[in-house]
Amino acid sequence: MNDLTYRPLSEADRPLFATNDAHAFVMDLVDVEYWLANNLVGDLRGLYTGGQLVAQLVIIPFTVMTGGVDLPLGGIAGVATPPEHRRRGYVEQMLLAACREMRERGMALCMLHPFKASFYRQFGWGTCQERRLYSGSPELFRGFLKQQRGQFVPAGEGDIAELNAIYTGALRGRFGPLVRDEAWWKKDVLVYNKKPRYAYIWRDESGRGRSYVVYRWDKRADGLAMSIREIVALDPEARTQLFAFLANHDSQCSQVRFLAPADAPVNLLLPNPLKCEVEPYFMLRLLDVAKALADYRYPREANGTLSLAVRDSWLAENQGVYRIEVADGAAQVTRLADTAEADITCDVAVLAQLYSRYARPRTAAAFGLLEAPDRAALALLEAM
Structure with missing residues (x-):
């Protein structure tokens, strides 16, 4: 593969890029x-051999909420190869x-939605989110009708600032929600298949918007x-x-479907539960372990030092031993000699799952996903 070249897609290859994606994702x-012409397409990249495009993807620069600080993140989409x-x-x-390019551009994190998790797991991505698909008759929500107050108002592009304030306020503290700009709201959230979605904001008696729905x-x-x-929703009353x-909408439709x-705990709020299906969602990879650990914001009660050995033979720049000193919500990360003893050892995919809080350290240790002979270090990692 010495003749392979990775580079930005040429303008002449955009039609071929579209054809390859249409074939790979069974789209018109x-x-x-x-x-490609209208949506939030990022940076088109291709792998060439002999001047011929043989693989392609899109790098989409994002900013992601991590629960304590917003960080730059590279999104990967549209990964495709022609059948031949x-x-x-x-x-x-x-x-x-692509990972090395994003790392050089200052992105320590990369997320994608996999066609097959095991394919990306072998390259260091770990599942970092699950979501639940709820479905059921609108009649299952009838008990909430007697608690109605305030008012719902139609929302559109002129209400993006208010929608975004609710979105940000409700999801602040979680790992994974993307920081949105106005264009993202206009082209991704409020539109589906070239047609506008319906959107409503609920405002309380004071006129403050506290929840919304887009469908x-x-x-x-x-x-x-x-x-x-x-x-x-920002709070339980707004959710009600x-x-x-x-x-x-019980006279208009037979079913409501939403992700959470x-x-x-949606079904804990209902007298009769909705049907619920759990599915894996996004996967996360650490492109620059030292930077990712240093950029993170930690609970202020977590104070101490531990050493962490990371296995990452695929993106070898990451493989090594790191000393992490945590105090006052921040960490100082130092690369140690590869022969240094480590309190905790894991591969980079497991580290991504700990980083995103998808998995907890004690659980990972109990199931053999990380080695933690030092109980004090494991307790500190759990607190982080």
């Missing part, structure tokens, strides 16, 4: 072309080059469904109003 070519060039290792080589109608074999893109809003974080 016109829809891919529309996406598959199973030759091209995607791996392209991913490695579309979906004609399914079992009837009309309200397919909800987002349902977000959203549930009442859903109940008010895996730890959101």
